[in-house]
Amino acid sequence: MMLKMVGTVLGVLLLISSLRVEADGSDHKSKERDHVPLYANKVGPFHNPSETYRYYDMPFCSPDHVTEKREALGEVLNGDRLVSAPYELNFRVDKQGETLCKKKLLKEDVSKLRDAISKDYYFQMYYDDLPVWGFVGKVDRENKLDPSDFKYLLFKHIHFDILYNDDRVIEISVQSDPNSAVDITEDRDIVVEFSYSVKWKETEIPFEKRMEKYSKSSSMPHHLEIHWFSIINSCVTVLLLTGFLATILMRVLKNDFIKYSHDEESADDQEESGWKYIHGDVFRFPKHKSLFSAVLGSGTQLLALAIFIFLLALVGVFYPYNRGALFTALVVIYALTSGIAGYTATSMYLQFEGTNWVRNLLLTGCLFCGPLFLTFCFLNTVAIAYSATAALPFGTILVILLIWTLVTSPLLVLGGIAGKNSRAEFQAPCRTTKYPREIPQLPWYRGTIPQMAMAGFLPFSAIYIELYYIFASVWGHRIYTIYSILFIVFIILIIVTAFITVALTYFQLAVEDHEWWWRSVLCGGSTGVFIFSYCLYYYYARSDMSGFMQTSFFFGYMACICYGFFLMLGTVGFRASLLFVRHIYRSIKCE
Template structure:
């Protein structure tokens, strides 16, 4: 289905504006020696729980006299960023050695609070010169030679070394490291006095300002990582080639024999009973059960596929460069809102082709089929984040903005798309006439039932992408940076091809067994890869990560359920459309009474 022209132009305009904004965000970062450079403290949290983040000054650090909150974009808030003015004065080209930050008396409660943070490997994150990230652990645990956790020693770092690099009048790089010898012992529950200090040393570099983020991008493109990525593509490519060869040498040969057989039967004067997939030509285009839900699922799947296409476009033109805070969340939210017309158009178009009458109900179903579960999941997880007082909890104002986007953009475009789909007057093209009464489906072996077919259909596409999945998970649910979007696009295309091929093959076997209810089966088989991805979530959480705690567990499995559900709808749509093209082709090639 083609997109309405107005919607296409609107999306293209958004992409152009988004790219321009992303490219011009860091335009004038020039300083004279001694000028103050903006430093913002962002958040703290357990290193292994990326969703469990808190405001920087929720821990009793040295608080500056005047704390100024930075105005944040929508995507930054969705990302859990809460930037405030940092405690350190890191002026441009001004070296400092053991500069006193503050003298602080830690009470017993503050000592316990810091010790719990050190025990959970809390890290801090700051931003220097707007978008240069600074990471560091707030302390360390001495476990050497101690088997009993009660004998561990807990130390809070009280001195930070900053190493900064510059090129002419611009900041290029900054890193932070903690002095392991300048620490405060937090092992015992007693009050402690400490002096917190910091140092900064400037060095000149020949790296250009335009390339200062490249070191983060290159971290995911190291030779040993690239070898694994290319191995993943080769593995996926071999899967595609084998599947293509299977279809070409077996499926097409079988089809050729079927065509010759049916052509011979038509020329024969003897009456012969039809068998195989030709036998059900009067039922194969009988519209599916629950056609409103089916049409809505196709509409949502098409919208999510369109969303993925535009996300890849933005990624390939460089919008999602490392630490472009909130860019991905902003893009997902805005593009999803702008493409809601795609869901409305495709849903009502299919529904009307299926001779449905209550298109308004179908349109509402298309609007809530994906957003409904996502909204319920968000309500639960946001409540958990509020209880934990985490920055992952969205402020009330941000929730109002999202509701306004839904009300003023998503809903009107959904309705406009639905009206356009209803008025398209597209007739469903069926090469064969549908009989009045459906034929009875014969008893089939267990391996040709829905669940075994879904398992077979989902395994091959999943096997083509599972290697790349680890890097995606490590980026989304960890601290790795993923920037090789070209490789990700190749893997995504392979995923679509394998999904389409395996769904077509299983659809043929189903029709050859004289089972004409292929509509929902093709959708379920195509989308079953999403179930395998969620199964991988269990393996990743318990086998490959160190995440723990109720909040992190809830966020991981809650939001991954929504993501996998989205993949289910998108790949189900791909599988159905491929099967529909195939079924129309084979029944168009024979003569049916």
């Protein structure tokens, strides 16, 4: 059953990887004077990437008939709302000082534009699937300290530079003319004549490499040096941790095994090595076994989701400005991997001798989706109140609900049924006693929270340098394209999490604390808490984001992402600890 699920997901991955965003379904080839449409996307404050609005929410020139471009699911989730722009950029046709329109701006319009300029509003357009940006205007401070003395200038003329190779568009850029700007500092009605110009230039850049321009920033030597420094730092951390763990296994455990094999009757020796002393309790099933199984099911699904996303990234699906491809892949793959969650959770729950596997399956389905859905409802309400493009249309919400109803839920149930029919028994090398042994009084630093702090710090230190580039890409305007380095960092994160959790599990058992099940999950997932702490640092110290909407979106969705990391890495920590505990207790003779 599991092989069929994985095979289905891989088949969909191949389908997604074969898709590319095409301009109006064409092959991007044009003849001289052919009409190539320019689509206006959105406007918004430059420092608030989530707070974007429809292009014509601003008093710009608009065509007689505004045509909306049909968008895929991922584009809508990304906040894209493409509409036809009034600019005529016919293929290889130069224009000089072409009048766009004469527009009368009322006081309300002037006030709106002035507020937009003060917040560094930018606009985004797409021409032949190539993104282009420009600013609405600028604030002329002229060495004045008092904001009331600033001048607010509205750009009324923009110039398009377009490069072409044979019959295809290669590159486009826009420049605003600061010498052709209108002073809108005062609240008064004005008439503005908007204009534009177009200059076509031939280039030798091939069509296949036209997207490389957008990925240069992340692959510059300076940035590559920092990326590789991050990997070297992480590798050193892994090597040190591996050596530390090897020392434990080679010296401490080897000495313990020798003691047990030569003098198993000695009570003193048993007292010295506490982990042998609690062999009758170490495989006692954890409390709240239904919740524990649901955590493992959801964590396993999220781990599979991350691996499949990396596979798509490594084959080049998420090239720069492949609009919405990442969001589409996340929705589709999460729906298809729900069977993995159902199978893992139900199988583990029944191994724990649970009886109500249906309730456990419902808990598994809601454990991650529930908080995510509640967060989405709140943030979507905020976006509606702001009239932002981040507010999803009713049709898109209906599509997501249909995917959850017709794909996610049935696969979750099928996975649960497969897990129930597998009838696997929990493999415990030692028999569990009837009554649990009392855990001795332990010092404060062996408590759950101090252990979580120790467990989360090392994995976080291995990835924190790379986190800045990821945050700058997701919550800024930088482009991240070096997925091979990111995948290496992800593998290092998994390894470090597994190693540190195993080490802390051994220390816990050595002091005769047999309640290691939940501790291994909490210690493994504690990196998610550190990542959320980094979110606080990034928002207040490294970014210029502001406003209630942007703050809500940043912390709301980052809390969901960090929660997902907690589930995923918690599952990794438990699985590694379970393998370790089984190994050491299988290597000794337990009565």
